[in-house]
Amino acid sequence: MLKAMLGEAWQAMGANRLRSGLTMLGMVIGVGSVVLMLAIGQGAQYSVAQTISTMGSNLYIVIAGSTSAGGLRSGSGGGPTLTIGDAEAITELDGVANVAPVQQGTQQLVHGPNNWSATVVGTTPPYLDARAWTLQSGYPFGDSDVRAATRVALIGQTAADNLFPNDDPLGKTVRIRQNPFVIIGVLARKGQNLDGRDQDDTLIIPLTTAQRKVFGNPFPGSVRMIMVQATSAEAMPAVEASMVALLRQRHRLREGQDNDFYLRNLAAAADSAAETTRVMSLLLGAIASVSLLVGGIGIMNIMLVSVTERTREIGIRMAIGARQRDILAQFLFEALMISVAGCLIGLLMGIGGALLTNALTDMVIVISGTSVLVAFAVAAGIGIFFGYYPAHRAAALDPIEALRHQ
Amino acid sequence: MPEAVIRTVGLGKSYLTAAGSFPALKGVDLCITGGEFVAIMGPSGSGKSTFMNLLGCLDTPSSGDYFLVGRNVAHLARDELAALRNRCIGFVFQGFNLLPRMSLEDNVALPLVYSGCRRDERRQRARSELARVGLADYAGARPNQISGGQQQRVAIARALVNSPQLILADEPTGNLDSHTSAEIMGLFADLNRQGISIVLVTHEADIAACAARQVRFRDGLLVSDEPTRSETPC
Ligand SMILES: Nc1ncnc2c1ncn2[C@@H]1O[C@H](COP(=O)(O)OP(=O)(O)OP(=O)(O)O)[C@@H](O)[C@H]1O
Numbered sequence: 001m002l003k004a005m006l007g008e009a010w011q012a013m014g015a016n017r018l019r020s021g022l023t024m025l026g027m028v029i030g031v032g033s034v035v036l037m038l039a040i041g042q043g044a045q046y047s048v049a050q051t052i053s054t055m056g057s058n059l060y061i062v063i064a065g066s067t068s069a070g071g072l073r074s075g076s077g078g079g080p081t082l083t084i085g086d087a088e089a090i091t092e093l094d095g096v097a098n099v100a101p102v103q104q105g106t107q108q109l110v111h112g113p114n115n116w117s118a119t120v121v122g123t124t125p126p127y128l129d130a131r132a133w134t135l136q137s138g139y140p141f142g143d144s145d146v147r148a149a150t151r152v153a154l155i156g157q158t159a160a161d162n163l164f165p166n167d168d169p170l171g172k173t174v175r176i177r178q179n180p181f182v183i184i185g186v187l188a189r190k191g192q193n194l195d196g197r198d199q200d201d202t203l204i205i206p207l208t209t210a211q212r213k214v215f216g217n218p219f220p221g222s223v224r225m226i227m228v229q230a231t232s233a234e235a236m237p238a239v240e241a242s243m244v245a246l247l248r249q250r251h252r253l254r255e256g257q258d259n260d261f262y263l264r265n266l267a268a269a270a271d272s273a274a275e276t277t278r279v280m281s282l283l284l285g286a287i288a289s290v291s292l293l294v295g296g297i298g299i300m301n302i303m304l305v306s307v308t309e310r311t312r313e314i315g316i317r318m319a320i321g322a323r324q325r326d327i328l329a330q331f332l333f334e335a336l337m338i339s340v341a342g343c344l345i346g347l348l349m350g351i352g353g354a355l356l357t358n359a360l361t362d363m364v365i366v367i368s369g370t371s372v373l374v375a376f377a378v379a380a381g382i383g384i385f386f387g388y389y390p391a392h393r394a395a396a397l398d399p400i401e402a403l404r405h406q
Numbered sequence: 407m408p409e410a411v412i413r414t415v416g417l418g419k420s421y422l423t424a425a426g427s428f429p430a431l432k433g434v435d436l437c438i439t440g441g442e443f444v445a446i447m448g449p450s451g452s453g454k455s456t457f458m459n460l461l462g463c464l465d466t467p468s469s470g471d472y473f474l475v476g477r478n479v480a481h482l483a484r485d486e487l488a489a490l491r492n493r494c495i496g497f498v499f500q501g502f503n504l505l506p507r508m509s510l511e512d513n514v515a516l517p518l519v520y521s522g523c524r525r526d527e528r529r530q531r532a533r534s535e536l537a538r539v540g541l542a543d544y545a546g547a548r549p550n551q552i553s554g555g556q557q558q559r560v561a562i563a564r565a566l567v568n569s570p571q572l573i574l575a576d577e578p579t580g581n582l583d584s585h586t587s588a589e590i591m592g593l594f595a596d597l598n599r600q601g602i603s604i605v606l607v608t609h610e611a612d613i614a615a616c617a618a619r620q621v622r623f624r625d626g627l628l629v630s631d632e633p634t635r636s637e638t639p640c
Pocket residue numbers: 421422423428430448449450451452453454455456457
């Protein structure tokens with residue numbers, strides 16, 4: 001019975017190939033775009049999650065703020081409002097895991113004939129822990145290097161690739177403003193950060209060396225920013241509150257006076273980035289679903305036409321003993337066949353399109369089994385949902401009326 | 407005396423039209439016993455087709471009762487009527503009513519699909535019915551590749567495929583020339599000799615003469631019912 005129905009549905013589809021094909025095309029485009037959009041959306045979510053995981057968790061960045069001395073306001077990071085002492089005081093707070101003062105800027109790096117512009121980060125040893133950054137080879141510098149302002153450096157993968165195209169950078173020397181730095185460690189690869197900047201295009205050196213030899217520091221003991229890592233996500237609100245209170249007290253700010261520093265919650269930024277991509281991928285999926293819906297309506301339309309055209313056939317079938325459910329099943333089956341066939345082709349096209357997108361752009365795509373399954377189930381559901389009404393109309397025809405048709 | 411295949415009691419049918427209710431059939435009493443060959447005649451619009459559709463369980467009466475092989479089927483549900491059409495009655499139409507996209511074999515086998523037969527059995531029975539009407543060599547052909555007479559033979563084969571006790575034919579020769587009509591009537595006479603009851607509507611006296619009994623309708627009423635006088639062999 002099922003086999004006979006399959007054969008008949010196939011025959012009915014074959015009887016009007018162009019029409020079946022065009023109807024199917026609606027489903028093909030619908031399913032294809034859903035699969036493609038889900039792949040792109042999930043890819044974006046995946047790459048953001050990946051980026052967030054490289055950023056380091058539960059991080060705050062405290063940035064030196066504007067001083068409003070004498071009515072002259074400097075921009076953020078411009079004033080000497082944060083000090084090494086502030087950083088040390090924050091270390092003592094409850095719930096704080098790592099604290100690293102940071103002074104950074106873009107500098108020209110030179111090694112022999114090669115030169116390359118990269119972000120030079122002057123900091124202290126806890127920086128690597130706060131950012132969960134490991135070394136691929138070599139060793140990190142220690143507190144003694146910071147105290148003695150030694151000229152050692154840790155190099156990121158991108159900077160290393162450009163300065164040492166064929167060599168192992170370990171033990172080699174890089175010059176910044178004529179100062180030689182010995183590379184004692186090579187950092188593991190991290191990729192882009194949330195702003196799209198390459199985190200591996202960097203050189204990490206002791207904070208003291210950076211201030212004295214590279215950036216210069218008009219206000220000794222001051223620092224541009226401090227990276228603070230809380231012990232856990234739950235600890236963050238308490239850490240934030242006590243940190244603000246501590247800094248206000250240390251900076252002798254009176255009640256009502258603005259903070260002379262900025263606090264950036266990187267965890268919150270990460271959450272909002274993740275939320276943004278989640279909403280974006282939902283939106284993409286929703287837009288694509290509209291085309292699936294249009295495809296379904298196309299099926300309904302064609303099935304209604306088909307029922308009208310084949311009224312006499314339905315009458316003949318009823319006259320020789322087809323029950324209502326036989327007619328219902330026949331037309332439902334045809335609708336299902338169109339939608340499932342369209343879905344299969346659409347799946348292939350969607351996956352092909354996703355792979356092509358991946359090949360032509362550097363967009364990350366993720367094709368998950370669930371999204372494929374969902375697309376398939378939705379297509380089958382659409383076949384049944386939009387096929388039911390025409391099939392029901394066919395089954396409800398009066399045998400005599402149907403036979404007399406035309 | 408053989409059991410009555412068909413017994414109608416005051417069978418009536420009114421159609422709802424724009425002008426109101428139109429009584430096409432006004433109470434017909436008729437009894438047909440097993441193995442009979444009955445011709446129904448009468449002027450156009452006298453209600454013959456209306457009556458046949460009721461006998462064929464394609465339509466339901468407005469009044470009266472219809473006993474098919476002893477069972478009152480006047481008020482059965484749609485699916486029960488469908489099962490009767492499938493198994494108890496073979497209907498032959500004036501316009502053949504074959505499905506154009508299907509091979510002749512598939513056309514003949516179609517009733518078996520609805521009675522839930524297996525594929526190989528369907529095939530075998532369809533072929534043997536095609537052979538019975540003399541079209542064994544045309545199993546794979548399409549309806550539009552054969553003549554009208556041949557198409558009516560296929561329709562008869564389809565009516566026979568579920569071995570019904572009763573064949574109903576509404577002007578089966580209406581679209582055929584006299585020579586082909588005679589061939590089709592020969593086929594009906596054969597089937598009747600094999601014990602199948604046949605009720606046939608016709609406008610032509612020589613076609614009606616093949617039947618042993620002739621019934622006349624006028625204005626929705628049965629006006630005469632008598633055996634055929636001249637014995638013309640079919
Ligand atoms: N569906 C319908 N709706 C309204 N009136 C109908 C319908 N079918 C038939 N009639 C009317 O019922 C009457 C009987 O029709 P019927 O088809 O039974 O006649 P008939 O004897 O078969 O005629 P013919 O010899 O031309 O086939 C006619 O007057 C016809 O107009």
